[in-house]
Amino acid sequence: MAEAVAGGLAHRAQRSLLSRVMLGVLSLLMVGGCVVTLAAFVYGRTAAQQAYDRLLVGAARDIAESIDIIDGAPVADIPVSTFGLLALSLDDRISYAVRGPDGTLLTGYADAHPPASGPVPGRDPIYFDARMQGEGARYVTIVRRFSERDYSGRVSITVGQTLRARNAMALDITRGALLVTGLGGLALILGAFLVIRSAMRPLERLAEQLLARDPYDLTPMPEDGPAEVAVTVHALNRFMARLDRQVGAMKHLISDTAHQLRTPVAAIRAQAELALEDDADHLPHRLERLLRRTRSLGSLLDQMLSRALVIHRTDNAPPEAVDLRDVALLVLEQRDHEVLAPGIEVELVIGEAAVLVLADEISLCEAVKNMLGNALRHGAAPVRIGVTAGAATAEIWVEDAGDGPPEDLLTRIGGRFERAAASRGNSAGLGLSIVRAVAEAFGGTLRMGRGEAGFRVTLALPEHSAAPSQGTPT
Amino acid sequence: MTPSAKHRPRSGGRQSGGSQSGARALRRAVGRGLRAVARPFLSVVSSPAPLRVPGPVSCPVPRLLPLTMVLAALVAPTGPARAQEAVAQYVGGGAAPLRPLLVRSTTDIAILAPALEAFVARTPGISLRYEQWGSNALYDISLAGCEGQTGAADVVFSSGVHQMVDLVNRACASPYASPVTEALPAARRWRNELWGITHEPAVIIYNTALVPAADAPRTRFGLLDLMRRPSSPYRGKIATYDIETSGLGYLFAFMDSLEATTFGGLLEGFARTEAIATCCSNEIIEGVAEGRYLIAYNVLGSYVASGHGPNIGVIQPEDYTFFLSRALMIPKGAAQKDAAAALLEFLLSPDGQAILAQNSLVQRLDGDVSSLSESAQRPIAIDPKLLVAMDAHRRQRFVTQWRATFGTSP
Numbered sequence: 001m002a003e004a005v006a007g008g009l010a011h012r013a014q015r016s017l018l019s020r021v022m023l024g025v026l027s028l029l030m031v032g033g034c035v036v037t038l039a040a041f042v043y044g045r046t047a048a049q050q051a052y053d054r055l056l057v058g059a060a061r062d063i064a065e066s067i068d069i070i071d072g073a074p075v076a077d078i079p080v081s082t083f084g085l086l087a088l089s090l091d092d093r094i095s096y097a098v099r100g101p102d103g104t105l106l107t108g109y110a111d112a113h114p115p116a117s118g119p120v121p122g123r124d125p126i127y128f129d130a131r132m133q134g135e136g137a138r139y140v141t142i143v144r145r146f147s148e149r150d151y152s153g154r155v156s157i158t159v160g161q162t163l164r165a166r167n168a169m170a171l172d173i174t175r176g177a178l179l180v181t182g183l184g185g186l187a188l189i190l191g192a193f194l195v196i197r198s199a200m201r202p203l204e205r206l207a208e209q210l211l212a213r214d215p216y217d218l219t220p221m222p223e224d225g226p227a228e229v230a231v232t233v234h235a236l237n238r239f240m241a242r243l244d245r246q247v248g249a250m251k252h253l254i255s256d257t258a259h260q261l262r263t264p265v266a267a268i269r270a271q272a273e274l275a276l277e278d279d280a281d282h283l284p285h286r287l288e289r290l291l292r293r294t295r296s297l298g299s300l301l302d303q304m305l306s307r308a309l310v311i312h313r314t315d316n317a318p319p320e321a322v323d324l325r326d327v328a329l330l331v332l333e334q335r336d337h338e339v340l341a342p343g344i345e346v347e348l349v350i351g352e353a354a355v356l357v358l359a360d361e362i363s364l365c366e367a368v369k370n371m372l373g374n375a376l377r378h379g380a381a382p383v384r385i386g387v388t389a390g391a392a393t394a395e396i397w398v399e400d401a402g403d404g405p406p407e408d409l410l411t412r413i414g415g416r417f418e419r420a421a422a423s424r425g426n427s428a429g430l431g432l433s434i435v436r437a438v439a440e441a442f443g444g445t446l447r448m449g450r451g452e453a454g455f456r457v458t459l460a461l462p463e464h465s466a467a468p469s470q471g472t473p474t
Numbered sequence: 475m476t477p478s479a480k481h482r483p484r485s486g487g488r489q490s491g492g493s494q495s496g497a498r499a500l501r502r503a504v505g506r507g508l509r510a511v512a513r514p515f516l517s518v519v520s521s522p523a524p525l526r527v528p529g530p531v532s533c534p535v536p537r538l539l540p541l542t543m544v545l546a547a548l549v550a551p552t553g554p555a556r557a558q559e560a561v562a563q564y565v566g567g568g569a570a571p572l573r574p575l576l577v578r579s580t581t582d583i584a585i586l587a588p589a590l591e592a593f594v595a596r597t598p599g600i601s602l603r604y605e606q607w608g609s610n611a612l613y614d615i616s617l618a619g620c621e622g623q624t625g626a627a628d629v630v631f632s633s634g635v636h637q638m639v640d641l642v643n644r645a646c647a648s649p650y651a652s653p654v655t656e657a658l659p660a661a662r663r664w665r666n667e668l669w670g671i672t673h674e675p676a677v678i679i680y681n682t683a684l685v686p687a688a689d690a691p692r693t694r695f696g697l698l699d700l701m702r703r704p705s706s707p708y709r710g711k712i713a714t715y716d717i718e719t720s721g722l723g724y725l726f727a728f729m730d731s732l733e734a735t736t737f738g739g740l741l742e743g744f745a746r747t748e749a750i751a752t753c754c755s756n757e758i759i760e761g762v763a764e765g766r767y768l769i770a771y772n773v774l775g776s777y778v779a780s781g782h783g784p785n786i787g788v789i790q791p792e793d794y795t796f797f798l799s800r801a802l803m804i805p806k807g808a809a810q811k812d813a814a815a816a817l818l819e820f821l822l823s824p825d826g827q828a829i830l831a832q833n834s835l836v837q838r839l840d841g842d843v844s845s846l847s848e849s850a851q852r853p854i855a856i857d858p859k860l861l862v863a864m865d866a867h868r869r870q871r872f873v874t875q876w877r878a879t880f881g882t883s884p
């Protein structure tokens with residue numbers, strides 16, 4: 001049921017993405033279509049204008065050619081072909097006038113006039129728009145000059161025609177362009193739909209895969225498909241890995257806790273029973289042992305919490321630049337060692353330059369605290385804590401003057417669960433396991449070994465070189 | 475049924491020198507003349523009692539009694555300054571509108587009457603007033619009507635196709651379109667404002683009794699040869715339209731001048747044989763029937779067929795024959811455009827065309843006597859090219875040339 005709802009949601013979400021993209025494509029196409037329509041209309045008008053203007057001026061020139069001077073007066077002998085030319089625009093009315101120098105009408109229609117204003121007609125034809133009996137019309141005026149013995153002057157020829165054929169042609173061109181554009185648009189829409197749908201398919205597949213998964217299956221998914229989807233899958237895989245680690249850590253913590261608490265709690269119970277049954281004079285001794293066991297249990301709980309904290313933080317807190325010297329100082333300033341081992345002096349060995357690593361400060365502090373705690377508990381004085389910058393690594397270490405644990409223990413030490421330590425009621429193994437976890441979380445290593453001054457535990461991390469080296473020591 | 479009067483301005487003889495001023499006077503006088511003539515008709519129409527024939531009560535669409543009333547033989551007493559040549563009135567059944575549909579036409583009432591009667595018969599509630607005009611006068615009155623100087627007719631129907639094209643070009647017509655009009659070929663309509671209704675040949679006619687069969691010219695070349703004979707018996711016996719008084723005659727002559735080089739020869743022949751230029755179809759045809767003329771050139775075939783004497787031979791010239799399509803337009807100022815469109819629809823409908831064909835106004839290609847080849851048939855297309863014929867300078871040149879032929883110089 002829940003899955004069905006989730007599936008419905010996923011389906012709806014995907015469809016809405018498709019429809020949104022389609023909407024975008026459609027509106028783009030509509031804007032484009034409007035622009036194309038406008039352009040086609042303008043183009044159609046211009047083309048029709050030019051084509052029919054040529055007919056008009058051709059007719060005017062025909063008339064001009066046909067004018068002769070007869071008995072001192074210009075007389076036109078308009079050829080039929082002139083009107084044949086104009087009749088090419090089938091349904092348009094025609095107006096024409098041949099006028100003398102003073103504007104008197106020689107032949108033609110009285111309502112055809114040369115342009116009243118504007119340039120005086122010269123060699124070039126003058127086109128203009130005017131009305132012809134209430135209908136829009138296009139006119140052209142040309143001038144023919146006569147220099148004859150018995151006649152000299154300018155004769156203007158004005159020819160006009162209504163606009164039906166022009167408008168029809170403009171409309172025709174526009175319609176043709178629109179048809180082609182419309183068909184192209186339809187093809188584009190169809191293509192866009194198919195492309196978008198196929199582009200959405202990996203997402204759909206991803207959703208199907210996720211839905212089909214076992215709820216406890218946190219193994220990574222195959223990172224194939226297009227880059228965008230691969231990125232998503234990669235992020236998803238990382239998320240699942242983190243989840244997996246956390247769940248694992250949680251499981252471990254619970255089982256460790258159960259394991260590690262069983263023995264000390266059993267011991268405490270035994271001591272308490274003994275204290276009840278034993279003689280009264282043994283009571284202080286029993287209570288003292290009970291107290292020691294309880295204290296040891298408290299320290300174990302601290303360790304376990306610390307480890308849980310470290311595991312939590314290393315997975316969740318983003319690593320940032322940390323100066324290892326600050327970590328050493330912080331650990332010393334908390335003065336936990338004075339509780340653990342009063343009277344033992346801890347020596348701080350740090351340099352002038354900042355030693356930077358990319359890590360989480362709190363996790364590092366926990367790790368170093370555990371290192372120091374181990375040295376104080378198990379090592380011999382004097383104890384030193386120091387920071388060293390290596391070639392490519394930054395190291396923080398704790399050293400004591402003792403010999404360290406036995407060789408066979410060294411190989412096992414630092415594991416998650418160390419029964420020997422737990423059975424003794426202390427928590428050295430657990431502490432080192434925290435250090436190791438921190439080291440691994442930030443790409444570093446845990447090193448243990450005997451030096452000339454004693455036993456040294458080193459946490460080495462890759463140095464963060466991008467940060468400025470002149471940090472101020474605190 | 476026949477118009478009771480015909481105008482015969484000049485029968486025979488040459489044109490008098492006063493003809494030009496007469497033509498001018500015609501245009502000036504049209505407005506006055508029309509008003510003067512129209513008034514008596516209006517008074518008749520406005521008293522409709524004698525015209526109406528009430529139908530039987532039982533029959534809602536009364537059987538029509540077409541009253542073809544030739545009301546008048548009113549002709550201006552002298553010269554060409556006249557208005558309509560004749561008037562007829564048709565009243566249909568049902569409630570006739572107060573104002574009848576006014577049709578002005580150049581067509582003789584006699585040959586158009588059957589079509590008009592059929593139209594009135596099948597259109598309830600219509601009455602129709604038909605005025606027969608000369609083509610030039612009709613052009614002038616229509617132009618005056620277009621410019622608002624006189625009342626406009628509801629339908630103008632003229633054989634002066636070039637004049638009709640000019641009227642449409644002057645935005646004097648109102649558009650109308652229907653499947654019937656759009657089925658017309660492109661050469662028979664323009665702008666959906668002008669439609670070619672008829673299909674009539676321009677023919678040569680001769681008196682079969684007086685012209686030997688061997689002489690009858692089958693082509694213009696034959697006519698030319700006939701006219702070139704020395705001491706021809708045809709001297710003074712060949713007639714054609716006077717292009718100055720007849721718009722149709724001018725159109726035919728003008729088209730002849732464009733069509734072939736024979737036109738120059740014809741003019742020369744007309745001059746040599748002292749041919750007669752006269753005004754009207756009926757005058758020419760009667761002249762041929764009576765033997766006053768032997769041969770007449772460029773006569774509308776439809777008039778010939780309409781009941782003149784049996785001794786008239788008709789020839790469609792085999793070199794080329796013009797076919798005229800009389801043009802109809804509905805004026806811009808028409809009061810009854812719907813009724814006018816109905817008349818147009820009827821005339822173009824198969825029934826209307828069949829009636830026109832019976833009266834020779836539409837010559838069907840099939841079953842006709844003519845054996846004209848396809849290329850010899852030259853329909854006069856209704857298009858703006860005809861405007862050239864209306865050009866003042868062009869007309870002036872043409873008329874000058876014509877006058878020189880017929881011996882009257884201005």
